[in-house]
Amino acid sequence: MxxxxxxxxxxxxxxxxxxxxxxxxxxxxxxVPPADSVTVHSPECGSQLTLDARTEGARVCEIGxxxxxxxxGQASTxxxxxxxxxxxxxxxxxxxxxxxxxxxxxxTHCDWEEMEIFTLIKGVPSxxxxxxxxxxxxxxxxxxxxxxxxxxxxxxxx
Numbered sequence: 702m703x704x705x706x707x708x709x710x711x712x713x714x715x716x717x718x719x720x721x722x723x724x725x726x727x728x729x730x731x732x733v734p735p736a737d738s739v740t741v742h743s744p745e746c747g748s749q750l751t752l753d754a755r756t757e758g759a760r761v762c763e764i765g766x767x768x769x770x771x772x773x774g775q776a777s778t779x780x781x782x783x784x785x786x787x788x789x790x791x792x793x794x795x796x797x798x799x800x801x802x803x804x805x806x807x808x809t810h811c812d813w814e815e816m817e818i819f820t821l822i823k824g825v826p827s828x829x830x831x832x833x834x835x836x837x838x839x840x841x842x843x844x845x846x847x848x849x850x851x852x853x854x855x856x857x858x859x
Contacts, residue, residue, distance in 0.1 A: 743830030
């Protein structure tokens, strides 16, 4: 059973999610190739994301998606898609760590300010996986493209 504070946070959050969810309800897929594609899912809630990306010079130059997720996963993917162009692996890792810290309750700031709405979901860890899906998918796509970080920067988040 959720405590009253978590319920109030969720009640405040869901109307905010609507502005983002509508952006990704319709699939926006890229041709593979030249893009690459990966599907990731959250075992906790069943949310699923297929992310397509085309990279040039170690940066994202085009993004596509198929989102089958709750409102949280839809919002996170929409925010991600808004900012993904020119994203590189080091920036992705920094942002993923910031979002993870927001979800853990150890931070409230993210370089992508829209992600800060997820401070309201820190008390519901079973939903965190859905929020992190676009970051996990893009990390896999960078890895497939041969993009890696120096060992000192490749610390796993979990």
